[in-house]
Amino acid sequence: MSTHQPDQVEHYPGDYPIVVEGVRNQFGEHVIHDNLSLKVRRGEILGVVGGSGTGKSVLMRSIIGLQVPSEGAITVLGQSITDARGDADIDIRSRWGVLFQGGALFSTLTVAENVEVPLLEFYPEISDRLRHEIALYKVMLSGLPAEAAAKFPSELSGGMRKRAGLARALALDPELLFLDEPTAGLDPIGAAAFDRLTRELTDTLGLTVFLITHDLDTLHEICDRVAVIADRQVIAVGTIPELLSLDHPWIQEYFNGPRGRAAEAAQARTKAMDKPQGGKA
Amino acid sequence: MREWADYREDEDEQGAVTVALTGPLLVSSIGELDRALRKVDGPVARVDLSEVTEIDTVGAWVAWRLARDHDATIVGASDKAARLIAAVHRSSGQGAVTPPEYPMFERVTATVGRYVLGLFDGVQRFLGFLGAMLVAVWHLVRNPAEFRWKAFVRQLELVGVNALGIIGLMSFLVGIVIAQQGAIQLEQFGAEIYTINLTGRLSFRELGVLMTAIMVAGRSGSAFAAQIGTMKLTEEVDAMRTIGVSPVEALIIPRVLACTLMMVLLGFYAALLSILGGAFISTMTLEIPFWTFLTRIQEVVPLHDLWVGMIKAPVFGAIVALAGCYQGMQVEGNSEEVGLRTTIAVVQAIFVVIVLDAFFAVFFSEVGWG
Numbered sequence: 001m002s003t004h005q006p007d008q009v010e011h012y013p014g015d016y017p018i019v020v021e022g023v024r025n026q027f028g029e030h031v032i033h034d035n036l037s038l039k040v041r042r043g044e045i046l047g048v049v050g051g052s053g054t055g056k057s058v059l060m061r062s063i064i065g066l067q068v069p070s071e072g073a074i075t076v077l078g079q080s081i082t083d084a085r086g087d088a089d090i091d092i093r094s095r096w097g098v099l100f101q102g103g104a105l106f107s108t109l110t111v112a113e114n115v116e117v118p119l120l121e122f123y124p125e126i127s128d129r130l131r132h133e134i135a136l137y138k139v140m141l142s143g144l145p146a147e148a149a150a151k152f153p154s155e156l157s158g159g160m161r162k163r164a165g166l167a168r169a170l171a172l173d174p175e176l177l178f179l180d181e182p183t184a185g186l187d188p189i190g191a192a193a194f195d196r197l198t199r200e201l202t203d204t205l206g207l208t209v210f211l212i213t214h215d216l217d218t219l220h221e222i223c224d225r226v227a228v229i230a231d232r233q234v235i236a237v238g239t240i241p242e243l244l245s246l247d248h249p250w251i252q253e254y255f256n257g258p259r260g261r262a263a264e265a266a267q268a269r270t271k272a273m274d275k276p277q278g279g280k281a
Numbered sequence: 282m283r284e285w286a287d288y289r290e291d292e293d294e295q296g297a298v299t300v301a302l303t304g305p306l307l308v309s310s311i312g313e314l315d316r317a318l319r320k321v322d323g324p325v326a327r328v329d330l331s332e333v334t335e336i337d338t339v340g341a342w343v344a345w346r347l348a349r350d351h352d353a354t355i356v357g358a359s360d361k362a363a364r365l366i367a368a369v370h371r372s373s374g375q376g377a378v379t380p381p382e383y384p385m386f387e388r389v390t391a392t393v394g395r396y397v398l399g400l401f402d403g404v405q406r407f408l409g410f411l412g413a414m415l416v417a418v419w420h421l422v423r424n425p426a427e428f429r430w431k432a433f434v435r436q437l438e439l440v441g442v443n444a445l446g447i448i449g450l451m452s453f454l455v456g457i458v459i460a461q462q463g464a465i466q467l468e469q470f471g472a473e474i475y476t477i478n479l480t481g482r483l484s485f486r487e488l489g490v491l492m493t494a495i496m497v498a499g500r501s502g503s504a505f506a507a508q509i510g511t512m513k514l515t516e517e518v519d520a521m522r523t524i525g526v527s528p529v530e531a532l533i534i535p536r537v538l539a540c541t542l543m544m545v546l547l548g549f550y551a552a553l554l555s556i557l558g559g560a561f562i563s564t565m566t567l568e569i570p571f572w573t574f575l576t577r578i579q580e581v582v583p584l585h586d587l588w589v590g591m592i593k594a595p596v597f598g599a600i601v602a603l604a605g606c607y608q609g610m611q612v613e614g615n616s617e618e619v620g621l622r623t624t625i626a627v628v629q630a631i632f633v634v635i636v637l638d639a640f641f642a643v644f645f646s647e648v649g650w651g
Contacts, residue, residue, distance in 0.1 A: 125312030
C-alpha cells in the first residue's frame with residue numbers, strides 16, 4: 001500500500017494536463033489509432049466524438065494507462081504514462097477520477113463504501129468519521145439523496161448508479177475527470193440533469209473533463225471544445241461552430257443530421273430564454 | 282515529504298478564540314488536522330482561512346464543519362474556498378453509510394426465519410423446476426424434431442471428451458493407491474493375490490463411478506451453473522423466452538442428457554483406467570505380471586459389479602447436471618450470486634451423490650449383488 005501513497009500533491013501548473021502524441025493502438029492486425037495526437041486544455045470540458053468502433057474508449061483507456069499503445073507518447077499532468085513500467089509507476093492515479101460506462105461500482109459495497117475505497121487506499125491516515133463525512137457529501141454533490149449512501153448498487157436505478165459512479169470518481173478531489181458516455185441510457189430529463197451537474201462541478205471544483213459521448217445535447221450544452229475521431233486520428237478539435245466550418249463529410253453529417261439540428265435548436269431556445277427580455281426600454 | 286495542514290489558536294482581548302488553519306487543506310494533507318480539530322473544545326468565535334495555501338472540497342468540509350460545530354464565522358476565505366464551502370455545506374455529514382444493522386436477537390431470529398422460509402421456497406422452486414423439465418421432455422417426445430442435437434453434441438464434447446484426460450489420470454492414480462495400500466494390508470496374512478479382487482471390484486462398483494461423479498460435478502456441474510447464471514444476468518434467458526425458445530429445452534435438456542449419458546461412459550472408462558493403474562503398480566511392486574492381473578480380473582469380478590456401477594452412473598450424472606442447471610436458473614441480481622450458486626451446485630451435487638451411493642451400496646447387497 002505504501003507504494004501508492006503520493007508525496008505532497010501539487011496542482012499541475014501547465015496548460016495542457018493531457019498530451020497525446022502520435023499514438024498508435026492496434027489489436028492484432030486491426031489498427032484503431034494511427035499517429036493520433038490530442039491536447040486537452042486545463043479547465044475545459046472536452047467532448048470526444050466519433051462513430052462506433054473508432055476507438056474513443058480505447059483512447060481513454062490509453063490515457064489512464066489501462067491499455068499500452070504500441071507507439072507514441074502520452075503525458076498526463078506532466079507525467080509520462082507510456083514510459084511507466086507497471087502500475088506502481090503511475091503515481092498520479094489519485095489525481096484523476098474515472099466514470100466507466102456502466103458505473104463499474106463494486107457490487108458488494110454500498111454507495112458510500114464505494115466512495116470510501118479510493119480514500120482508504122490512498123490516505124489511510126484519514127479517520128473513519130471524516131471518511132464517512134467525505135463519502136456523504138460527495139454523494140450529495142453527485143445529486144443523490146442521502147439515503148442512497150447506504151444502498152447497494154443493485155438497489156439503484158441506472159441514472160443513480162451513474163451518479164454514484166461519479167461520486168466515486170470525485171472521491172479524491174481529482175483535477176482530471178474522465179467520463180465515458182455518462183448520459184447513455186438515461187432518460188432526457190436525467191441526461192440533462194447530469195449534464196448540468198457535470199458543468200457545475202467542473203466550474204466549482206476547477207476540473208478538466210475528458211468526456212466521451214454520443215449525446216449531441218451534451219456536446220451543445222456543456223462542452224467547451226469537441227474532438228472528432230475519424231480515420232484513426234483526431235481529425236479536428238474546436239468549438240461546434242468551428243467544426244461546422246470544416247468541410248468534412250462525417251462532421252457535417254454528424255452535426256447537421258436531423259438529430260444534430262434538433263440539439264442545436266434546443267440549445268438556441270435555452271439561450272434565448274436566458275437572455276434578459278427588457279432590451280427595448 | 283508531505284506537508285501537513287496545521288492549526289493555531291489565537292485569543293484576542295475580549296477572550297474570543299480564533300482558530301487559524303494553516304498550510305494546504307487537501308485530502309492528502311488533512312488526516313491529522315481533522316483528528317486534532319475534533320479535540321478543540323472551544324468556544325471558537327472565528328475560523329481563519331487566510332493562511333491556507335491550497336484547498337479542496339475535503340478542506341472546505343473540515344473548515345465548514347469546525348465552524349458549524351462551534352457556531353463560528355469563517356473569515357479570510359479565498360474565492361475558491363468560499364465557492365467550495367458553498368458546494369459542500371448542504372450536507373449534514375450525518376447519515377448511514379451501511380444498511381442499518383439490527384440488534385442480535387432480531388438478527389438471529391430473522392436469519393432463522395429467512396432460512397426456514399427459504400427452505401420451503403427452495404423445495405417449491407425445485408419441484409417447479411422438475412415440473413418444467415417434465416413438460417419440456419413430454420413436448421420433445423411429441424415433437425422429436427425440436428430436440429437440439431447441436432447443443433447436445435456440443436455438451437457431449439464438453440462434458441465427456443474434454444474430460445477424458447483428467448478423469449483418466451485421476452482414475453489411474455486412484456487405482457495405484459488402492460492396489461498399493463491394499464497390498465500392504467493383505468500381505469500381513471499372505472493374501473497379496475487378493476489385491477486383484479480388491480482393485481477390480483472396488484473400481485467397477487464404487488470408485489470409478491463415484492470419483493468420476495465428483496470430478497464431473499467440479500468440472501461440468503459448476504460450468505452449467507456459471508454459464509446459465511451469467512446468461513440469466515445478461516438477460517439472454519429472457520431474450521430466449523421472448524423469441525419463443527424454451528430455455529429448459531434449449532439449455533437444460535441437452536446438458537442433463539449429455540451429462541447422464543457421458544457419466545455412464547466416463548464411469549466405465551474410469552473403472553478401466555483404475556484397474557490399469559492397479560495392474561501397473563502390481564507389476565512394479567508385487568511381482569504379479571501385468572497380463573496375469575488383467576486375466577484374473579475377468580475371473581474374480583462378477584458381471585453384476587459392472588451393472589452396479591453402470592446403474593449408478595446415469596443417476597449420478599443426472600443429479601450433477603440437475604443441480605448445476607437448477608442453481609444456474611436461480612441466479613438473480615448480481616455477479617456475486619453466480620459464484621454463490623456455482624458453489625452451492627457443486628456442494629449439493631457431491632453431497633447428494635455420496636448419500637445416494639450409500640443407499641445403493643445397501644440396496645445392492647440386499648438384492649444379492651454383494
